[in-house]
Amino acid sequence: MAPNPAGPVIGRANISYEYSERTKAVAHGGMGLVCRLVEHVGLADEIDASLELLQVHRPYHESDHVLNLAYNALCGGATLEDIEARRGDRVFLDGIGAASLPDPTTAGDFCRRFDEESIMALQDAINRARLRVWAAQPPAFMAQRAVIEADASIVGTDAERKEGIGIAYNGVWGYSALMVNLANTKEPLYFKLSGANRPSHEGSADLYDRAIALVREAGFAEVLLRGDTDYALTANFDRWDCDGVRFVFGYDARPNLVETAKTTDDEAYHELVRRAERVVKTSPRRRPANVKQAIVRERKYKVLRTAREDVCEFTYRPGACKKDYRVIALRKDLSVERGDNVLFHEYRWFFYITNLPTTTNADDVVMQARQRCDEENLISQLKGQVRALHAPVNTLMANWAYLVMAALAWSLKAWCALLVPISPRWAKHHHEQRRRLLTMDFKTFRRAIIDIPCQIVTSGRQVRWRILSWNPWLDVFFRLVGAL
Numbered sequence: 001m002a003p004n005p006a007g008p009v010i011g012r013a014n015i016s017y018e019y020s021e022r023t024k025a026v027a028h029g030g031m032g033l034v035c036r037l038v039e040h041v042g043l044a045d046e047i048d049a050s051l052e053l054l055q056v057h058r059p060y061h062e063s064d065h066v067l068n069l070a071y072n073a074l075c076g077g078a079t080l081e082d083i084e085a086r087r088g089d090r091v092f093l094d095g096i097g098a099a100s101l102p103d104p105t106t107a108g109d110f111c112r113r114f115d116e117e118s119i120m121a122l123q124d125a126i127n128r129a130r131l132r133v134w135a136a137q138p139p140a141f142m143a144q145r146a147v148i149e150a151d152a153s154i155v156g157t158d159a160e161r162k163e164g165i166g167i168a169y170n171g172v173w174g175y176s177a178l179m180v181n182l183a184n185t186k187e188p189l190y191f192k193l194s195g196a197n198r199p200s201h202e203g204s205a206d207l208y209d210r211a212i213a214l215v216r217e218a219g220f221a222e223v224l225l226r227g228d229t230d231y232a233l234t235a236n237f238d239r240w241d242c243d244g245v246r247f248v249f250g251y252d253a254r255p256n257l258v259e260t261a262k263t264t265d266d267e268a269y270h271e272l273v274r275r276a277e278r279v280v281k282t283s284p285r286r287r288p289a290n291v292k293q294a295i296v297r298e299r300k301y302k303v304l305r306t307a308r309e310d311v312c313e314f315t316y317r318p319g320a321c322k323k324d325y326r327v328i329a330l331r332k333d334l335s336v337e338r339g340d341n342v343l344f345h346e347y348r349w350f351f352y353i354t355n356l357p358t359t360t361n362a363d364d365v366v367m368q369a370r371q372r373c374d375e376e377n378l379i380s381q382l383k384g385q386v387r388a389l390h391a392p393v394n395t396l397m398a399n400w401a402y403l404v405m406a407a408l409a410w411s412l413k414a415w416c417a418l419l420v421p422i423s424p425r426w427a428k429h430h431h432e433q434r435r436r437l438l439t440m441d442f443k444t445f446r447r448a449i450i451d452i453p454c455q456i457v458t459s460g461r462q463v464r465w466r467i468l469s470w471n472p473w474l475d476v477f478f479r480l481v482g483a484l
Contacts (some may be wrong), residue, residue: 024091025468028075029454030446032465033477034412035096036484038067041415042130050125053113060102065110066122066405068102073409074125077247078387095456095463111393114401122404123190127214130187133415134218144245146220147183148211149372152176152200152228153379155193155399156160157391163394166195175396176200177389179379180207182215183226183371185407185438186378187414188407193338201230208236211432213246222246224356228371232353234318241323241355248369251327251351254446257316258349264312269331272309273363300339304450305312308333311362316353328352328362378410385442386410413445414438420476421483433476448473 044063051062066129072083077442086092087101102110134141156174157165177202179190190207204227212223225240225247232249232403241249251257296303297478304353315324330350336343352369356361360368383389389405417437422430436446448471455466467474 002399019095023455024094024457025453025455026089027090027453028092028450029452030450030477031071031074031092031482032073032095032454032463033416033449034074036481037412037415037419040419040484041129041132042127043067046125046128047122050121051118053110053118058104059099064098065107066106066408068406069402069405070412071152073388074412075404075444076446076451078108080392083107091456093456094458095465097463098281103154103214108393108398111398111401111405112395114397116397116400119397119401119404122401126404126408129467130189130411130415131193131218133216133418136179136419142219143221144184145222145224146215146218147224147226148180148208148215149183149225149375150178150180150201150208151233151372151375151379152178152198152206153383153389155383155389155391155403156196159391159394162394162396162399164193164195164393164399165391166194167198172196175391175399178202178203178204179375179382180211181375181378182211184375185414185418186362186374187384187411188378191400191407193396193403195396199230201227201233203232204235205233212243217228224248224368227370228372234320236354237318237321237325237353238323241325246354246356248352248354248356249368251353253349253351257327257329257351259407260314260316261331261349261351263377264314264329266311269310270312272311272330272366274367297339302336302338302343305335305337306332307335311366313362318353326354326365328354328358328365330366381442382407382410410442413440413442413449416445416449416480419483420480430479437473437476449469449477452477469484 016408044061044067047063047066048061051066053062054060058474068083072080072086075082075085075086077085081104083101084105087103093100145221153176154168154170154172154174155177156172158173159165165173165175174196175193175197176192176198179188180190189211192203192207208225212225215223223245225245227249229250229252232251237247261314287466310333312329314327315323316327328351330352332348332350334346334348342427354365356365356368365383379389386406387405388403388410391402393399393402417440420430420434420437422434437448439481440448451466452474453468454469455468457464
């Protein structure tokens with residue numbers, strides 16, 4: 001390339017702005033696709049058939065209010081007040097075929113109309129539409145094991161007048177949000193909101209049962225429950241086992257279990273075999289020096305390092321059970337170091353309880369339990385990017401309803417990925433695109449699929465969304481449009 005003596009190349013254009021009086025455009029061009037998706041799976045009809053919260057529809061139905069909050073999150077709205085940006089955009093309203101949208105105050109009032117029964121009815125309505133998405137998947141989708149997980153997160157608030165708040169174990173005021181999700185597709189299935197002072201697992205058995213019934217109605221071949229020690233609800237183990245439900249839970253390091261693990265012969269232990277999640281097909285890249293570790297050694301901080309992990313297995317019958325279950329004991333050999341010196345070694349014990357058959361060895365049980373940590377990423381997305389895990393309204397039930405409606409935005413993202421058609425000729429490439437879309441951050445998904453500048457052309461009985469810019473995901477976008 002020839003030298004450029006004239007100076008930098010960026011910012012030298014003679015720029016001026018003007019307002020287009022005839023061309024009507026929107027920044028969120030992917031919302032037309034979302035509207036078609038909602039119609040395709042019959043989501044609005046399911047919501048209206050399940051909820052009766054409004055005596056008169058002037059002009060909005062229950063589904064309009066629910067989708068208004070979900071669409072707000074898809075368009076990047078972080079608060080109820082951000083609804084006003086779409087409500088005042090006449091071109092956006094023309095694009096989705098709406099005369100108006102509920103204002104932020106009306107949206108908050110709608111949240112306050114919910115009770116526990118109507119919130120569960122809303123979640124069931126969303127899941128009935130979810131079943132239609134799952135029914136459109138290839139046979140291999142249902143042939144896999146449905147992995148259902150549960151976890152909770154604190155929804156903090158500085159407000160002093162929100163009904164139902166409590167103080168958590170770490171001193172944070174707010175609510176505790178329990179989520180049960182399908183790990184296969186990272187879809188949240190059920191939520192429960194309670195005061196932050198309540199146990200994180202409270203009500204999880206009922207939500208587990210609802211999720212089990214849902215995936216079985218869909219036709220999944222097997223069901224596996226996962227959770228940390230708080231969700232090892234031993235009173236339900238025998239019932240789940242008789243029902244053919246498999247489970248892997250973390251289990252508290254009780255003194256009797258620790259004593260059993262300590263007295264087990266060393267010959268019964270073997271080193272934990274880790275399974276590589278990905279196979280590097282090319283030569284591995286050279287890793288840069290670990291600066292943090294070098295500083296820790298130089299300043300002679302006391303650190304714990306895992307020197308070795310060994311596992312053994314024995315049977316155990318919890319007090320609330322009438323059957324014995326497999327317990328996998330993980331003995332972690334920790335090296336206590338200061339600088340370059342090893343001070344001493346100590347053992348710490350971790351336990352996992354499962355009813356998986358012995359054909360699943362102890363190493364695989366531990367790996368299965370550790371895969372549950374990916375649920376933290378889903379909670380992080382719902383809290384930081386979807387903004388579903390915050391409390392904008394003033395009552396417990398209203399904030400629970402808001403959580404369900406805002407989290408619907410994440411489910412719509414997952415449905416977009418699951419409904420992308422796969423061409424047999426390009427099956428490998430298309431499956432990879434679907435996987436990337438399904439695991440994509442919510443913010444990245446909005447940039448790829450939602451935030452596409454579009455011109456809105458209304459002619460006759462049709463509304464045309466004319467795309468005005470290019471991005472690498474447009475081929476997926478148009479394949480999905482065609483499928484819908």
